[in-house]
Amino acid sequence: MALKIDYVTRETLTNLRRNLLLSTASVLTVAVSLSMVGAVLFLRFGVDNATARWKNGVEFEIFLNTDPPATPEQKDRIQRELTTSPEVTPGGVKFINQAAQYKLFQQYFFDQPEYLSSVKDTDMPESFRVQPSVHDADVIQTLGDQFKKEPGVKQVSFAKDQVQRAFNTSRGLQIGMSIVALVLFLASSLLIFNTIRTAIFSRRREIEVMKLVGATNWFIRVPFMVEGLLQGLVGSVVTFAALFALRTPLTKWVVETFDQFRGFVVNPSEVVAIGLFMVIVGSLVGAVSAGVALTRFLDV
Amino acid sequence: MIKLENVTKVYKGDVVALRDASADIQKGEFVFLVGESGSGKSTFLRLLNREETPDEGRIWVAGRDWSQVSKWKVPYLRRNIGAIFQDFKLLPNKTVYENVAFAMEVTGRPRHVIDSQVPVILDLVGLASKVSNLPTELSGGEQQRVSIARAFVNRPLILLADEPTGNLDPNTSVGIMRLLDRINRTGTTVVMATHDKGIVDTMRRRVIELDRGKIVRDQSRGVYE
Numbered sequence: 001m002a003l004k005i006d007y008v009t010r011e012t013l014t015n016l017r018r019n020l021l022l023s024t025a026s027v028l029t030v031a032v033s034l035s036m037v038g039a040v041l042f043l044r045f046g047v048d049n050a051t052a053r054w055k056n057g058v059e060f061e062i063f064l065n066t067d068p069p070a071t072p073e074q075k076d077r078i079q080r081e082l083t084t085s086p087e088v089t090p091g092g093v094k095f096i097n098q099a100a101q102y103k104l105f106q107q108y109f110f111d112q113p114e115y116l117s118s119v120k121d122t123d124m125p126e127s128f129r130v131q132p133s134v135h136d137a138d139v140i141q142t143l144g145d146q147f148k149k150e151p152g153v154k155q156v157s158f159a160k161d162q163v164q165r166a167f168n169t170s171r172g173l174q175i176g177m178s179i180v181a182l183v184l185f186l187a188s189s190l191l192i193f194n195t196i197r198t199a200i201f202s203r204r205r206e207i208e209v210m211k212l213v214g215a216t217n218w219f220i221r222v223p224f225m226v227e228g229l230l231q232g233l234v235g236s237v238v239t240f241a242a243l244f245a246l247r248t249p250l251t252k253w254v255v256e257t258f259d260q261f262r263g264f265v266v267n268p269s270e271v272v273a274i275g276l277f278m279v280i281v282g283s284l285v286g287a288v289s290a291g292v293a294l295t296r297f298l299d300v
Numbered sequence: 301m302i303k304l305e306n307v308t309k310v311y312k313g314d315v316v317a318l319r320d321a322s323a324d325i326q327k328g329e330f331v332f333l334v335g336e337s338g339s340g341k342s343t344f345l346r347l348l349n350r351e352e353t354p355d356e357g358r359i360w361v362a363g364r365d366w367s368q369v370s371k372w373k374v375p376y377l378r379r380n381i382g383a384i385f386q387d388f389k390l391l392p393n394k395t396v397y398e399n400v401a402f403a404m405e406v407t408g409r410p411r412h413v414i415d416s417q418v419p420v421i422l423d424l425v426g427l428a429s430k431v432s433n434l435p436t437e438l439s440g441g442e443q444q445r446v447s448i449a450r451a452f453v454n455r456p457l458i459l460l461a462d463e464p465t466g467n468l469d470p471n472t473s474v475g476i477m478r479l480l481d482r483i484n485r486t487g488t489t490v491v492m493a494t495h496d497k498g499i500v501d502t503m504r505r506r507v508i509e510l511d512r513g514k515i516v517r518d519q520s521r522g523v524y525e
Contacts, residue, residue, distance in 0.1 A: 007405065206391055212349075213454065214379035215406035217372065 011223035012230065015199045022195040023231055029191050030235025030285065033184030034278045038243045040177045041274045046254065046264040047170040049107065059132050060144040060158045063125040070126065074152030081150075082130060087143050092131030098124045108265055125154055185285060188235070192228050192289035199224060200297050207298065220298065225290045232286025233279065240275035247271050301327040301458065301489045302348060307357035309343050309513075317343035319513040320357070325491065325506075327457070330484045332500050333493040334524055335510035341493035344510065345460045348491065349381055350374055362457050379407055382451030382459045382488075386466035388443045390435040396422065396446050397431040403450045421449045425479060441472035445479065452483055459483060461492040465499065473499060497524040 016023050062078065064070040075095075082093045096104075102121035109115050132140050144156045200207065210220050243250075247266060255264050302325040309318040318340045325331055333341045346352040347359055350366055359366045362380045369377060390399050397418055404414045422428050425445040435443050444464055451459060461480065465473035477499055484490045494500060500507060500523060507522030508515060 004408075205389070209389055209391060209402070210406050211375070212378070212383055212389070213403040213406055213450065214375045214377075214381075216375045219375075219406055219408075 008223050008226055012226045015203075015223065015227045016230065018202060019195055019199055022191070022198060023227075026188060026191045026195050026231040026286075027235040027238070029184060029188035030232050030282050031238045033181055033188050034236050034239040034282050035242065036177050036181035036184060037281065038239055038274055038278055040174050040181060041277065042243065042247075042250070042266055042271075043170055043173055043177075043254075045270045045274070046251065046266045047167070049266065050264045059140050060130055060156055062128045062130065062144075062147050062156050063154045064127060065152050065154045066123065066125045070152030074150070075126070078128060078147065078150055078152070081147075082128060085143070087132055087134050087139060089131040089133040092133070094129040096127045096129060098122060098126055101125065101127065107267070110265070110267060188232075189285055189289040192231055192286055193293045195231070196224050196228055196290045196293040197297050199227065200293070217298075221291075221294050224294055225287050228290025228293075229283050229287040232282040232284070232289075235286075236279045236282025239282075240278055243278075244271055244275060301325055301329070301362060302491070303360040304344075304347075305358045305360075307347065307354045307359060309340075309347060309352060309354050316513045318347070318354075318510075321510075321513070321515050322357075323508060323515065323518060325489060327489055328484070328487050330481070330490045330503070330505040331492070332503070332505060332507045332522075333491065333510065334495070334500060334507055337495075338512075339510040340513040341510055342462055343513075345383075345462050345491065345493055348458070348460055349378065349383055379454055380457045382454070382456035384444065384447045384451050384459070384461045384464050386463040388435070388440075388447045390443055390446055390450075392435055395432050395434055396427060396438070399435065399446055400449045400453050403453050407454060417453060421453045424452075424482075425449045439472070440468050441475060444468065444472075444476055448476070448479055448483070452488075456488065458489045458491070461490065461494075463493055463495065465494065465496050470498065477503065500524040 064075065064078075079093065079095070082088050083090075098121050101124035102119075105119065105124060106116060130144075132143060134140065141158065144158055147153050148156050207220055247268075251264060251266060302323070304321050304323045307318055307321045308316070310316050321340075321344070333344055335341055343352060347354055347366075348361055350361075350369075353366070362377065364377060391402065394402060400418045400421060401414050404417065409417075419428065419431070422431055425448055427442060427445055427449065430438065430442065435446065438446070448464075459480070464480070465476055468476065473496065480490055480492065481503070504521045504523070506520045507517065507524070509517035509519075
């Protein structure tokens with residue numbers, strides 16, 4: 001049997017209107033819990049971007065002179081020393097040329113076009129990213145320091161200075177917020193569950209008549225499930241909109257408040273990805289809670 | 301059309317609603333179920349509609365063995381069965397027209413079919429002038445006519461009536477019975493539980509009497525007692 005769209009729309013809207021207060025409560029809890037999820041993902045993307053250079057065990061990066069640029073001989077020498085060093089993982093040396101460096105630069109400063117336009121790719125330093133084969137911080141420090149004095153080297157920056165603190169802080173924050181998000185998710189599921197149950201109760205006569213005249217279970221169910229889905233959807237869209245509008249001040253706040261999150265940035269495409277994820281999760285939570293409420297209380 | 305074979309239904313707390321009941325009802329028959337309150341009349345009807353399932357025995361309705369029908373198919377088979385009640389079970393916030401149309405809507409009929417059928421049925425039950433009224437604006441007899449229209453609009457093979465005149469005065473009841481008789485003459489099998497001696501004695505149709513869950517009398521062209 002075909003479910004008619006106008007029927008489902010009408011029934012769902014009637015339900016939502018009758019339970020306006022409870023529906024609003026559900027929408028708000030979904031929004032709050034999803035904003036926690038959003039914040040976790042936001043932080044994660046931001047920290048990942050800020051520390052992108054330090055992935056895969058890269059512990060330090062040797063930046064070469066730009067003015068005058070390091071000569072090919074100097075570069076070869078450094079590369080040779082790195083690749084033959086027993087303290088460097090085989091294949092653990094990656095050369096970043098000016099073009100690639102400029103690309104990364106563009107990613108970090110995408111929201112500051114004036115700054116970007118004042119810098120050309122030839123202003124970028126070339127660099128070597130190094131994965132040491134040892135984990136001893138002192139050994140890594142000594143290894144990196146050796147290159148500071150090499151000709152053609154501008155500076156050596158170490159992961160542990162920048163990254164460790166950012167990682168530690170963000171991990172703590174992420175775990176904390178994930179727990180809060182989980183609890184709030186449970187709350188929003190229960191609220192949607194309760195809203196649907198109330199809707200079923202207030203319409204039990206109608207449901208009785210529907211069963212009497214031979215309405216299929218899905219015919220009875222779908223409007224309620226759409227109602228739950230809609231509550232989740234509206235909640236998540238609200239959160240998404242808020243996150244999208246606030247992403248720039250939020251980033252600024254993170255960078256200024258937490259010293260350890262220097263370079264923290266989230267691209268618009270990542271915000272959209274977070275938003276889509278929230279919308280999907282929100283809708284699913286709504287529809288599933290409603291579905292569970294239906295099987296419990298409808299006995300269809 | 302309807303067949304019960306040694307049907308027993310026991311509710312929680314060992315209340316026996318129906319005990320070893322057997323009956324065979326042909327297509328187009330009009331059957332009264334009589335007996336005191338609690339004798340099992342309502343259970344009899346609820347079993348036919350599969351609102352209840354028997355603890356023992358088998359039931360055939362419209363050629364189908366209810367015990368062999370899977371749960372998801374029940375709604376489709378119920379469309380062959382109309383049901384009316386003492387308390388009408390109309391939806392209070394819907395008009396007369398919407399109440400009847402609702403029965404067609406939930407079975408997925410297209411709009412144009414609904415719009416052509418509902419007025420015909422409302423005319424048949426004599427409510428053509430009250431289509432836009434709400435149930436609360438109608439008398440008891442009129443409300444029962446709406447519920448009959450709703451039960452009959454999908455042209456069921458069987459009509460189950462649970463004390464349809466229980467809340468109505470004698471004159472109104474006569475009107476309702478005329479209507480049910482008319483529906484019966486179209487070939488619809490009618491099974492009606494009632495306490496109304498006058499109606500049963502006037503109509504002289506088949507009577508099945510229940511006493512504490514047992515069928516104690518099954519008489520064609522019977523009377524109330």
